[in-house]
Amino acid sequence: MNNIIKVASRLTGLRGILHPVKNVVCANTITQQRQLTRNLWYMSSSRNTDNVTPFHKPTELCSCGCGKVGVHTKGERELVEFLAEEILAERKAQKSKTIPTEIDGFQAKLNGAEVSLSKKTDAETINIRFNVNHTVDTDHEAEMHPNMEKPDMGELKSKPSFKVDLIRGETTVSLVCSFIGPNEQEEGYNDVFGIDEISIYNGEWNENVYAVSGEVVDSYLYDLLLNYLEEKGISNEFVEKLSEYSTAFEQSAYIGLLEGLSKFASGK
Template sequence: MNNILKVALRLNGLRSILNPVKNNAYSSVNQQRQFARNLWYMSNSQNHTGFFKEVEHNQLCSCGCGNKRGSHTKAEKQLIEFLTEEILAERKAQKVKTIPSEIDGFKASLKGAEVTLTKDAGEEKIKITFNVNHSVDTDIEPEVSEKMDKPELGELKSKPGFKVELIRDKTTVSLLCSFVVSDEDQYNQEEAYNDVFSIDEISIYDGEWNENIYSASGEVLDTYLYDLLMNYLEDKGISNEFVEKLSNFSTAYEHSAYIGLLEGLSKFVSRK
C-alpha cells in the first residue's frame, strides 16, 4: 500500500510540472532559473562582494605585498616583513622631514647622493660640493657592557669630506676639506684645536680642473699660512658653525636617501 501511495504522489507531482495552470508551476520554474542565473553572475563577476571577497582575500600573500599566496620565497617574505618594520622605524626616528633649500645664504642643489651649495659674493662665486655616500659614523663611541645584549650606539652623523671652490672670472681656488676626528687622548687639553674641519689640499687653476694641476697637501703647508687660510674661509662664511650646519644638513639628507633606498628595495622584492 505504501508503494502505491508513493507512485501516486510522484505522478501527481509530474502532472503539476507538466500542467502550467495548476499550482502556477510555470512561474516556479522561472524563479528557479533566475536564481541559477544570479548564482552564475555572482561567481563570474569582476566585482566580488561578501563571501567571494573574503575567499579572494585569503588567497593573498601573508607578507602584505598584495600578490597571490605562494608568489614569494621564504627569504623574500622575511625580507619584505623586515623592510616594512624598518621603514616605519626609520620614519619615526627621522628628525627632519623636509630638506632645507639653503644654509646661511648658500642655495642647495641635490642630485642623487651629491649636494652642491652655491652663493654669490660680489665678484666671486663660492661653491661647496660633497657626497653623502659612506659619510655616516656614530657621534660617540658605543658603550659596551656585559649586561647589554648589544652596544648602545650614539647618534648617527653624516660628516662628508667637502670641496670649497672660490671662483673669480676664470680662476678657481680649490680647497679640499674634511671633518676633524676628535681624540681627547691624542692631544693635551691646552694643545687641542677647536676647529671642526681641516684643509687637506689646496690648488689654483684657470678653466677646468685636470690631473695635471698641482695640489699642495695641507700637512706640508706653513703653519701660519694654514691658519690664515682658515681665517680666509671663515671670512667667506665657511666657519665652524657653518660646517656644523653642513653636517646637520648632510645627516638629514642621507637619512632621507636611506629611507628611499629601503622603500625601493621593498618594492623590488615584493614586485610592486
C-alpha cells in the first residue's frame, strides 16, 4: 500500500495520502488530458505550416551582391550599376584629389556649396564669396563629327559669379563680379572677368543699400576699379586660379552627390 501511495504521489505531485486509489485515478486522468492537448497542438500546427517559416530556411539575399535581404527593383539595380561606372570615371578625371586651403594668400573656408576666401592686412580686410551650384560650363561649344557616338563637350570648368568686399573699419565697398565669355570680350581687351554691380555701405548690408550696375557707370571709372582690384591681388591670373579651385571643389561635391545616390538606391 505504501508503494502505491509513493507512486501516486510522484505522478500527481500531490501530498494526499488518505485516498490513494483516487489519487492514482486523478494522475491517469491528468496525464491523458496533457497528452490529448499536446496531440491537438501538433495537429493544429501541421495545418498551418504555410504561415510558418522553418528556422533552418536560409535567408534570401539580393542577387546584385549588396548583401541586403530582399531583392532590389530593376530600376534600383540599373541606377546603382550606372553610378558605379560614373563615380569611377569622375575620379579618373579629377585633376586635384585634395582641395587647397588657400589661393595666393587668401584663406579658404568651405560651407556646403559656398566658398569664402579671406585676406587681412593692417589697413583692410578683403572677403571673396561664391557658390559653386550651377556654375559648370564647357570651355568651348560641343563639337560633333559623323563618326563620333557622343559630342566632344570639351573640358568642364566652374566659373561662378563672386562678390568682393573691401572692408575698412565700418565701411564696405562691395563689387559683384562674373566671368566674361569668349563671345562677350570687347575688342582690344582681354579681361577674364567684369564688374556687374557696385555698392558701398556702413555696418551690415541690407536691402535698402543703393547699388549701381557696372554697365552704366563711366567707362573710365570702370577701368579704374578693375585696376584697383588688381592692386589688391584680384587680377586676371587670380580669377583663373579661382576658377580652377571652384572646378576642383565642384567636381568633388558632384562625386559626393553620386555616392550619396548610390548608397540611397542600394539601401546602405
